[in-house]
Amino acid sequence: MTSHSVNYNLEDRSTKDDAWYKCGVVLEHENRLRVKFKNLVQPSNDEVFSVSDFSSNDEIDIFRRRFRPESEPVGEDECRKVAEGVMVSAVGLDDKQLRYFDAIVDAVCHKEHTPKKCLCTYFLYWQHGPEEGIITEANLDDIHLIKHGPVDPTVVNFTKLIKEKIKVKSASFEFTLIPKNTNISKDTSSNETITRPQEIGSAGNGSHVGLSAGKELEGEKETKPYHYIILENLEKDLCPLLMTDFIREQTLITAQAYVFPSLLLETYTRGVIMVDDETKLKKIYEFINNPNQLIVSSSGRPWVLAEDELRNGAFNTNLQRFQPKYKSCSTKNDLMVVRLGTEEYAKAKELKDLYLMFRNHLNGLLKRLVMEEEKITRAH
Structure with missing residues (x-):
C-alpha cells in the first residue's frame, strides 16, 4: 500500500519519543496494525503492532488511548478558545522538529490585536515530553486544539481482534481457576x-x-x-x-x-x-x-x-x-x-x-463526640 492511499486522519503518541504525530493506520494480514506517519514516509519509520503483543485489557486501553482525531490549529480570531485550564497540543521546545506534546493552559496574557494576528501569550504547563512539569511561554501559532471523538475504524477493528484473542485465552485460564x-x-x-x-x-x-x-x-x-x-x-x-x-x-x-x-x-x-x-x-x-x-x-x-x-x-x-x-x-x-x-x-x-x-460543621461535631467519649471513659 502506497503512502497516497493511507488516510492520515489520526494522531499517534509515538513509542519512540512520546510525541504526537499525524498518522494513518493500515490493517495487515488481519493480525497486525501498521502506523504510518505523514511526514516520515519511509517504511523504517513505521510502528507495527501485532495482536500477539497484547495480553490484557489494560494493555488494550493504553494502546487505544495512543490514538485520537487530528488536532486543529487555532485561527487568529479564535484565540479565546485557548482559555485557562484547557488541555492543548503544542510544539515542544527541545529541538527544531515539529513535535507536539500535551499541555494545560496555566494562564493567558491577553493583548489587544487585530483578527488577522493574535498577540496573546500563553503559559503552558507541560504534561509529558522533555518539558514535563515545567511552565513555558507559547504563541498561538504553536498551539492546536485537541479533538475528542471516534478514531479510525481500523483501530477499532484491530482492538476487537485483540479482545477476541484475550477472551479465548482468559476462558482457558478461568477454567483452571476451579479450585x-x-x-x-x-x-x-x-x-x-x-x-x-x-x-x-x-x-x-x-x-x-x-x-x-x-x-x-x-x-x-x-x-x-x-x-x-x-x-x-x-x-x-x-x-x-x-x-x-x-x-x-x-x-x-x-x-x-x-x-x-x-x-x-x-x-x-x-x-x-x-x-x-x-x-x-x-x-x-x-x-x-x-x-x-x-x-x-x-x-x-x-x-x-x-x-x-x-x-x-x-x-x-x-x-x-x-x-x-x-x-x-x-x-x-x-x-x-x-x-x-x-x-x-x-x-x-x-x-x-x-x-x-x-463538612466543616460535621468535623466539628466529630471532635465534640471524641471529647465527650473521653469524658465518659475517664469517669468510669
Missing part, C-alpha cells in the same frame, strides 16, 4: 471469582482484580501498594468505569477507581482513585485541584477532595465485594470539566462551598 483447595473462604464461590472482575468499574476490568480473586481461592488475601486519593460529594450511582475513562481522557493516565456505598439519608457518596506510581497520582491531583476548573456530573454536583494528602500503602484489592453492580455506565452522571468564568463553574463553586461548609 480443588479446601481452604476456600465460605463466602466465596468459584462462580463469584470468575464473574466479579466483570462487575468492577476499574480500567479495562482491572487485571489486578482478577489476580486478587484467583489468590483468594487459595486461601490468601492479597494486598498491593498503591498511591491514592479520596474523593467526596460523588453521585451515588456514579460508575467507577466512567471515572477511570474520564481521568484517562483528561490526563492520559490509566487509573483504578472504586465508589463506596453510602447511607440512605446521604445525597452523595465517596470514592477513591488509585495508581501504582506517585508521579501519576500527583498529576491526577493537580488536575482535580486546578483552581481554574471544577469536575462535575451532568447534574452539576462537583467533586471534592476529601483531604490534601496523597496517600500510599498496601490496599486490599478485594474491594470489589463492596461495589454495587452496574448494568450500564451510560447514566445521567457523565462527567465534565467546567471552566472558571462560565455560568456552570459559578454554580459548581457555590455547591462546592456549600458542601465544604457542611
Whole structure:
C-alpha cells in the first residue's frame, strides 16, 4: 500500500519519543496494525503492532488511548478558545522538529490585536515530553486544539481482534481457576471469582482484580501498594468505569477507581482513585485541584477532595465485594470539566462551598463526640 492511499486522519503518541504525530493506520494480514506517519514516509519509520503483543485489557486501553482525531490549529480570531485550564497540543521546545506534546493552559496574557494576528501569550504547563512539569511561554501559532471523538475504524477493528484473542485465552485460564483447595473462604464461590472482575468499574476490568480473586481461592488475601486519593460529594450511582475513562481522557493516565456505598439519608457518596506510581497520582491531583476548573456530573454536583494528602500503602484489592453492580455506565452522571468564568463553574463553586461548609460543621461535631467519649471513659 502506497503512502497516497493511507488516510492520515489520526494522531499517534509515538513509542519512540512520546510525541504526537499525524498518522494513518493500515490493517495487515488481519493480525497486525501498521502506523504510518505523514511526514516520515519511509517504511523504517513505521510502528507495527501485532495482536500477539497484547495480553490484557489494560494493555488494550493504553494502546487505544495512543490514538485520537487530528488536532486543529487555532485561527487568529479564535484565540479565546485557548482559555485557562484547557488541555492543548503544542510544539515542544527541545529541538527544531515539529513535535507536539500535551499541555494545560496555566494562564493567558491577553493583548489587544487585530483578527488577522493574535498577540496573546500563553503559559503552558507541560504534561509529558522533555518539558514535563515545567511552565513555558507559547504563541498561538504553536498551539492546536485537541479533538475528542471516534478514531479510525481500523483501530477499532484491530482492538476487537485483540479482545477476541484475550477472551479465548482468559476462558482457558478461568477454567483452571476451579479450585480443588479446601481452604476456600465460605463466602466465596468459584462462580463469584470468575464473574466479579466483570462487575468492577476499574480500567479495562482491572487485571489486578482478577489476580486478587484467583489468590483468594487459595486461601490468601492479597494486598498491593498503591498511591491514592479520596474523593467526596460523588453521585451515588456514579460508575467507577466512567471515572477511570474520564481521568484517562483528561490526563492520559490509566487509573483504578472504586465508589463506596453510602447511607440512605446521604445525597452523595465517596470514592477513591488509585495508581501504582506517585508521579501519576500527583498529576491526577493537580488536575482535580486546578483552581481554574471544577469536575462535575451532568447534574452539576462537583467533586471534592476529601483531604490534601496523597496517600500510599498496601490496599486490599478485594474491594470489589463492596461495589454495587452496574448494568450500564451510560447514566445521567457523565462527567465534565467546567471552566472558571462560565455560568456552570459559578454554580459548581457555590455547591462546592456549600458542601465544604457542611463538612466543616460535621468535623466539628466529630471532635465534640471524641471529647465527650473521653469524658465518659475517664469517669468510669
